[in-house]
Amino acid sequence: MASVKQFQVTFDCAEPxxxxxxxxxxLGYVVPPPPEGFATWAEFDRALPPEQQGSAFACVDHTGAGPRLYFQRVPEGKVAKNRLHLDVRVGTGLVGAERLAALEAECARLVALGAVRVRLLPADDTNESCMVMQDVEGNEFCLD
Known part of the structure; x- marks a missing residue:
């Protein structure tokens, strides 16, 4: 049997x-410490060639349980729906009005951070409610 591999999730974006x-x-993630020899990421960034400055950034789960998220600058803008998206699990185990309240509360918090609410997908015979949203550059994700 193959062993489980670590992975990171990479986002193409304009402003990493x-x-x-x-x-x-x-997600409650943190920015990892800058490379050895640099006091801050800004200091590290200034040491790069001008064309590479601001081209990448990362964040990590401080517990080490979740994947590293890596953000890389790309020249083209977003033009289509994501083929992959994150589900932010805020309603796990909740149903009905209690689940909707949790989704709405988290939606309000994220909208204040710059997210956009797209639509609520109401519960049906198979699935509980979830909410489709977009991050600060229009990448879709769900509150689930």
Whole structure:
């Protein structure tokens, strides 16, 4: 049997640090320490060639349980629906009005951070309610 591999989730974006800091707030992640020899990430960034400055940023789960998120600048803008998205699990185990209240509360918190509410997908015979949202650069994710 193959062993489980670690993985990171990579986002293509226009402003890596802005998007990374948004996801830090959403998930309770942190910015890892800068490379050895640098007091801050800004100091490290200034040491890069001009064309590489601001080109990448990352955040990590401080417990080590979740995957590293890596954000890389790309020249093209977002033009289509994501083929992959994150589900932010805020309603696990909740049903009905209690689940909706949890989704709405988290939606309000994230909208204050710059997210956009797209639509509520109401419960049906198979699935509980979830909410489709977009991050600060329009990447879709769900509150589940």
């Amino acid at each position: 640090e802005r998007v990374a800091r948004f996801w830090c707030e959403v």
